[in-house]
Amino acid sequence: MAKDEIVWGILGTAKINDKVVLPMHSAPKCRVKGIASRSQAKAQEAANKYGLTVAYGSYEALLEDPEIDAVYISLPNHIHVEWTIKAVEAGKHVLCEKPIGLDAQQVEQLIAARDKSGRYIQEAFMVRTHPQWLKVRTLIDEGAIGELRAVTGGFTYNNTNxxxxxxxxxxxxxxLLDIGCYPITTSRSIIGREPKRVVALMEQDPVFRVDRLGSVLMDFGGVQASFFYSTQTHPYQRMQFHGTEGRIEVEIPFNAPNDKPARLLVSESTSAGVGSDRWLEIQVCDQYGVAAATFAEAVLSGSPQAIPLEDARANMRVIDAVFRSARSGAWEGIQGS
Structure with missing residues (x-):
């Protein structure tokens, strides 16, 4: 008898779960059964918080539950690959928080695990299935701004904890792994091909030894995409797509609201004020719920995933090149593409 829903388990008690668990639980064809932590008390606290029926005192206990069809992994970045592989080896499908790996070679390991297990593995870039981004792609394909020539963007927050x-x-x-990856994946998706090379400037925090500020230029051959990111500046996010006859501005590109419509500005205005602007509103939705429902539908129907691991590998190849460029101070090609 064919299943009509996916039963989810949550691996980890990270803060991102506050955004994910309830929308996932209420998404079409989805039900969240329980959450796992290395601590039974911590798992129970999280289960109570989200109204879940089961608290697993270990990650292994969740993976051993035969009722769980799929897991959402919200663990720290450096163990995403380890637990994704363990999950598919246990027969579970996996939706894993980004970055799904720390480099492209790690994603290769996941592709091998996916092919061996026959389970679905997907990187949880919820923005990629949000209707506002699907609309941007449609508008550009329909010629709303003429020929796309340039992409600009930024994504920042201030966190010194x-x-x-x-x-x-x-x-x-x-x-870069936390937020710089978003302008990369959305630029690639909208442009519809891979960049040929990248050049980057990056600043390290002297105490934390992580990148806290970066500027990146990607050469897509006919389209130039540039963005900046920072973990220690005033919060900001915006993406703009510039064509020969206009531009599209995504007002809240990455943390789209779930309580009011997302908005796109389609503009033909010039600096002299000649032309017209129109705001397009996108129906209210929760992008985490949309991502979960899209993944569940693919699993239940056996249809292709919205974001296959090959796309995650391509995105990570660009990220790898950005890191190389920041070290070399030169243009770097995209290895393996």
Whole structure:
């Protein structure tokens, strides 16, 4: 008898769960059964917080539960690969927080594990399935701004807490893996191809030894995409797509609201004020719920994933090149592409 829902388990009690668990539980064809921690007390506290029925006192206990179909992994970056592999070896599908690995070689390990197990593995870039980003792609494909020539963007926050995992190099912290990856994945998705080369400037925090400020230029051959990111400046996020006849501005590109419509500005205005602007509103949704439902539908139907691991590998190849460029001070090609 065919299943009509995916039963989820949450691996880890990270703060991101505050955004993910309830939307996932209420998403179509999804139900969250329980949450796991290395501590039974901590797992129970989290289960109570989210109204879940089961608290697992170890990650292994969750993976041994035969009712669990899929796991959402919210563990620290440096153990994403380890527990993703353990999960698929236990017969579970995996939706893992980004970055799914620390470099492209680690994603290769996951591709091998996926192919061996027959389970789905996906990086949880929730923005990629949000309707506002699907609309951006449609508008550009339809010629709303003419020929796309340039992409600009930025993503920043201010976090100097030494106890935060984003500021701990040994846990895979740093700005590029945490937020710089978003302008990369959205630029690649909208442009529809891979960059040929990148050049980057990066600043390290002298105490935390993680990257806290970076500027990146990606050469897509006919389209230039640039962005900056920072973990120690005033919070900001914006993405703009510039064409020969106009531009599209994504007002809140990465932390889209779940309580009001997302908005896109389609502009033909010039510096002299000639032209027209129009705001497009996108129906209210929760991007975490949309991502979970999209993943569940693929699993239940056996259809292709919205974001296959090959896409995650391509994104990580760009990230790897950005790190190399920051060290070399030169343009770096995208290895393996």
């Amino acid at each position: 030494p106890d935060n995992i984003r500021n701990q190099s040994e846990l895979g912290g740093g700005g």
